[in-house]
Amino acid sequence: MILLVLLASVLILVVTVYQYDEQTKDYNIQRFERKEAIAKKIIELELTNKTSYPVNTENLAKIFQDRIYEISSINKLNITIYNLEGRLLKTSASNAFEKIDKTPLTPNTVEELAQNSSHRILKNREIDDTSYQTSYTYIHDPKFKRIGILELQFTQDNSEIEQELEEFIYRLSLVYLLMFIIAISFAYFLSSYITRSIKTISDKMQQTRLNERNEKIILNKASSEIEVLVAAYNNMIDQLEESAVKLARSEREQAWREMAKQVAHEIKNPLTPMRLSVQSFERKFDPLDENIREKLAEYSQTLIQQIDVMSSIASAFSDFAKMPTQNKEEIEVISVLKFALDIFNQKSIIYQPKEKELFAYLDKTQLIRIVTNLVKNALQATEKEENPKIDVIVISENNNIKIVVSDNGKGIPKEVKDLIFEPKFTTKTSGMGLGLGMIRNIIEAYKGSISFTSKEGEGTAFTVILPKK
Known part of the structure; x- marks a missing residue:
């Protein structure tokens, strides 16, 4: 019983930590997707209704000259715009919460984005207690023509979540410790109650001697199984006494026969x-x-x-x-x-x-x-x-x-x-x-x-x- 409680506690703790971690990852991804959707919607509106520049690759840096910082601040995202070849055009990193490298996209990323069926790449990475979600999508003009590549990066500090998890594990451990102590106490008293009658029988069996008079077991309260065992022992004592008498008589007769021979x-x-x-x-x-x-x-x-x-x-x-x-x-x-x-x-x-x-x-x-x-x-x-x-x-x-x-x-x-x-x-x-x-x-x-x-x-x-x- 104690082993089962301990094993169950460990398994539940492991499953809880695993589930908590998975939920945190899912929550961060969903939160990033919401911010990503809002940021892309604002960028589409900016290109459709609010710009006076011709909407093409060459003018993307001018169109989002100042507006990129507002969008980044509102959504708490790092926004970076590249041309179709992956060359950097504009970034909000200088005014954003997290800085990113002002380097061109790698050819592998550009090629992967072009070959992706949904034309979207999502990358996740964690450094210490900080997680980074980065997505790459195309920027389209009002006629749905590709004019650039949009990189959105969301930075999530998981230290608070980790601290919450530690507090939760601490409280859960206290509960498990209390359960473990209760289980030990319950198992002790239960086993003592069950084995009390068995110990009485065991003591009587150890005192059983062939050449001595043995006492029968008398129990006032016992389970039906124990009563069957006691009845069998008492019956054995009766048979043992009969056998002892016969054996003593046989030994005396044998001794006289041996002496005569x-x-x-x-x-x-x-x-x-x-x-x-x-x-x-x-x-x-x-x-x-x-x-x-x-x-x-x-x-x-x-x-x-x-x-x-x-x-x-x-x-x-x-x-x-x-x-x-x-x-x-x-x-x-x-x-x-x-x-x-x-x-x-x-x-x-x-x-x-x-x-x-x-x-x-x-x-x-x-x-x-x-x-x-x-x-x-x-x-x-x-x-x-x-x-x-x-x-x-x-x-x-x-x-x-x-x-x-x-x-x-x-x-x-x-x-x-x-x-x-x-x-x-x-x-x-x-x-x-x-x-x-x-x-x-x-x-x-x-x-x-x-x-x-x-x-x-x-x-x-x-x-x-x-x-x-």
Whole structure:
């Protein structure tokens, strides 16, 4: 609205100035034409009735010797008489209001006058605030024979008109300024009235939360369009509350399902080495072996250790909020990892500790779970390789323990590298895909980190960093 008022004001002002200028030009031309007609009529009467000289070109200067000044003064015109060739015969310039050059007419002007169908030439020019109208016509004798050329020049000072125009523009600008101020005020109050209800709706929408109780909008006075919008918002709030209840119930159910899958997956991890241990014991059992008691104790310790892992998982299941719990104690990492790897009984697993002894404050069960899970994944990645190789390296770096589990398996495709630690993601045909996600949670609980590098067809290397304390 404000822009339209401003644009209209500017356009009206421009049109007004243009119209004023055109009217001034038309007025000056019409005024000159009236003076021209009167002056020519007086000259015709002078040649017809009042002169005693023969009316011809040679006597024009004598006929209008003094009379030319009277005619010029009465009509306020500059009058100049030329012969038919354009040579100056008589002029009123010495006694007129404006002076003109006492020079002959140019051949172009004489020729143009002769070729003009109305035998009249009108020229306009402006210098500063002064406008000049000049006309050229023929002078005829009583028998309508051309005997000379008449030049009439009217000088109009437009300074007063320009001043009037400036005063008019000033007054018009004041009116437009007042209109502009009124338009701004009206637009402000009108927009405030219109947008007041919309702002209320906007504020309520910004305060809308999925997990909180949202208030409905109640407006006492509003247009029908706003009422429709408010009704739609209130209906959305009702639906949102219903959706929030359903979503909360669905999230609880999903959380329990995920927990059940995770626990089942973690229980399966120790079952595999237990199965291998039992099979190995059954295959190598010899009651006559003199070291049978030592071997039996070793197998029993392996089974007990894995049973302890299952027991800790079952305990954690009873208290989901604390899963997985940490029971930090000082352990010797090198021997614990060797013991965890021995249960696989695989020649492809090569254990390469860089230290003889390495102590750290960790949960022994959780450390075994981390290594067991990584090695199990490596075995599955290399099961189709002719010469499978799994390297387990343990290094001490400052205040950290670095464990690297690498294999020469099939590798991890580029398109799934970002999903490798996501729950329920797996590249295997069986399993829940929760193992890596679970051990990452364990490692991050120690403020450690796990990362990997992989190249398809060449293998994968997982790096675990855990603080010693």
